[in-house]
Amino acid sequence: MNKEKLRKYFQSVISMPDDKAFALTEDFEHFLLPRNTFLIEENKNIEKTYFLEIGYIRSFTLDNDGLEVTTNIYSAPCFVNDFSSFFKKLPAKQNFQTITNCEGWAMSLTNVEKYFHNSPEFREFGRLLVLNHYDLLNKRMLDMIKNSAENRYLNLLSEHPDIFQNVPLKIIASYLGITATSLSRIRKEIICS
Amino acid sequence: MNKEKLRKYFQSVISMPDDKAFALTEDFEHFLLPRNTFLIEENKNIEKTYFLEIGYIRSFTLDNDGLEVTTNIYSAPCFVNDFSSFFKKLPAKQNFQTITNCEGWAMSLTNVEKYFHNSPEFREFGRLLVLNHYDLLNKRMLDMIKNSAENRYLNLLSEHPDIFQNVPLKIIASYLGITATSLSRIRKEIICS
DNA sequence: CATTTAACTTGCCATTTGGCAAGAAATCAC
DNA sequence: GTGATTTCTTGCCAAATGGCAAGTTAAATG
Structure with missing residues (x-):
């Protein structure tokens, strides 16, 4: 290397x-x-x-x-x-x-x-x-x-999709300023809409 | 000058x-x-x-x-x-x-x-x-x-008391990350304890 | 591959925070 | 000094967020 x-x-x-x-x-x-x-x-x-x-x-x-x-x-x-x-x-x-x-x-x-x-x-x-x-x-x-937590999530997802394949959601949630529980609900909401 | x-x-x-x-x-x-x-x-x-x-x-x-x-x-x-x-x-x-x-x-x-x-x-x-x-x-x-909003308030008060004599509380509240309503309640709580 | 560990989702409920509006107090501006 | 404006407080209620715990899924480890 x-x-x-x-x-x-x-x-x-x-x-x-x-x-x-x-x-x-x-x-x-x-x-x-x-x-x-x-x-x-x-x-x-x-x-x-x-x-x-x-x-x-x-x-x-x-x-x-x-x-x-x-x-x-x-x-x-x-x-x-x-x-x-x-x-x-x-x-x-x-x-x-x-x-x-x-x-x-x-x-x-x-x-x-x-x-x-x-x-x-x-x-x-x-x-x-x-x-x-x-x-x-x-x-x-x-x-x-x-931005709302939901928008921060969507922005991160579109700008750094690689992060979601390498970093646990609980860490991403914390970075977004919410709990893993809330992020899980936000994701559910997005999928169902 | x-x-x-x-x-x-x-x-x-x-x-x-x-x-x-x-x-x-x-x-x-x-x-x-x-x-x-x-x-x-x-x-x-x-x-x-x-x-x-x-x-x-x-x-x-x-x-x-x-x-x-x-x-x-x-x-x-x-x-x-x-x-x-x-x-x-x-x-x-x-x-x-x-x-x-x-x-x-x-x-x-x-x-x-x-x-x-x-x-x-x-x-x-x-x-x-x-x-x-x-x-x-x-x-x-x-x-x-x-720190909690209450502690941020107390810290600001002790470190920059002059600000409280020159800046409206609604601006200070916003700076502390809360609404004027919440700051008012925090102040009340502190006085009553 | 099997076992263990960590991660994720979900429901229930408690807590916190905020929105609104009205009234009191303080301040500004003429 | 006085009226107009802004600021501050407070009660009531709604909405958002979190804690907890159980169950499910996924991933790490040997």
């Missing part, structure tokens, strides 16, 4: 010659994790940043009653991290856990800092990653406000 | 000598707006970025039923903008409106781009502003998950 997809990902965010892409991805190390494995744990220090090449990962935290609430579902290819905590060098505010078996590339915080210091391209990449994730979080907030 | 607070704000985010701070704030222009004035309108292009020196501003959008949902309350001193749209040069995704009479400094997108191009300090400042707002949005999301 080589780093071609990782390099392509870098080049899709900011254009750069192949040799630059090779240089920036040099210190990433391969990872292979079974499902239900934690990558990052709430309140613990973040050791690495992850590029997910195959698989599904979720972030979640615990609500008032100690129940898990899924805040995001990551489908490859993408970078996965608690970025605001990572760049502020603070403990993670959420848990990140594999949903399926996952495979990809990871780099230590120490190395990230090295590249951040030495490479303008890497800095720019990191900056755009933060901007993109900020934008996604904003969109998600507005989606929650503007 | 001079730009001292604006300069100090820059210097509080990244340290810089006074002359740099003077240079970076040179093209900001004073604004004075009565309450209920729109600074930014949803789906329209963002013309300026705002530094709020006096007053209160809110961002809001419309939900499924056309009702206004307040997504943020800004209290001076702070920068106010739909940053992710601003930096991506996309139309605003939300409305920004003064709650009280407001006063501060604004700079056009054209000038922002000029400074972004010419000044490493300004770039760094913008980057940190995005990171901070991303972090705040993240915190707000987790706050919504982890």
